[in-house]
Amino acid sequence: MSDERIKRLLGPKAPELLCDECFDKLDEYVDLELRGSAADEAVPGMRPHLEGCPACREEYESLRELAG
Amino acid sequence: MTAVRGATFAPRMPLTASSSTQAWLDGLAVGAGGRDQAIEALHALLLRAARFEVSRRRAGLSHVRGERLEDVANQAADDALVAVLAKLHTFRGASRFTTWAYKFALLEAGVRLRRRAWQEREVVLDSDSWTRLAEPARGGPESHAERAELLHAVSDSIGADLTPHQRQVLVSLAVDGVPIDVLVERLGTTRGALYKTLHDARKKLRAALTERGFDV
Secondary structure (H helix, E strand, C coil): CCCHHHHHHHHCCCCCCCCHHHHHHHHHHHHHHHHHHHHHHCCCCHHHHHCHHHHHHHHHHHHHHHHH | CECCCCEEECCCCCCCCCHHHHHHHHHHHCCCCCCCCCHHHHHHHHHHHHHHHHHCCCCCCCCHHHHHHHHHHHHHHHHHHHHHHHHHCCCCCCCCHHHHHHHHHHHHHHHHHHHHHCCCCCCCCCCCCHHCCCCCCCCCCCHHHHHHHHHHHHHHHHHHHCHHHHHHHHHHHHCCCHHHHHHHHHHHHHHHHHHHHHHHHHHHHHHHHHHCCCCC
């Protein structure tokens, strides 16, 4: 099921961080990614949260571009 | 290098986006000489991040005048500066200082810009749009039986399994497309609390759908 509406309704299947935890760890996650380190292993639950929360996703994309 | 009473001090370089984490921490330390200049440099760094966010979203804000957007960037940088200084003691060094500081300005700017973009739009808090989820999209394919069946089941579950608050939050965010920061403002809550409600509602939906035999 790839329907965007269904994705928005059901959210990520994998366990995810919530917004406050995402904000706490976003800088670490982005710098690990920019260094080519295993960010998803170091910060589990971040990637699913970024799939499920459009606002945090936008902030992640901006931070990655700005810090890169 | 300048020698003063036997001690040797390196002249402090102005802090910039490419300064090291240690240089920022030294400059911002309470009691550090030149702390005011370090705070000024931090504000400039945060303003740069806020303007960056404004420029990324400018296309969706064509109805807002340029000087208003500059005000948004300045307010975001001011509030981010207060937040960064208040939380400086929590910085763990898991990232560069500049990456850590930027996220405060991006958050402040992002929240303001999402709200500004929706300023003229009505938010229907008790929307019944979920009851029409399974209706075929106008102009879209009408023969995706599997998807239609799933959407019927989702719609049933929204009506039967969620609390009124969970339904309101899920429908606003995931069906009507209201940005989370706009809903936060209308409901007088926080993004964290609202997302937790969304998360719990989604979990209930998934469980109900799985129970009915859907592979979701």
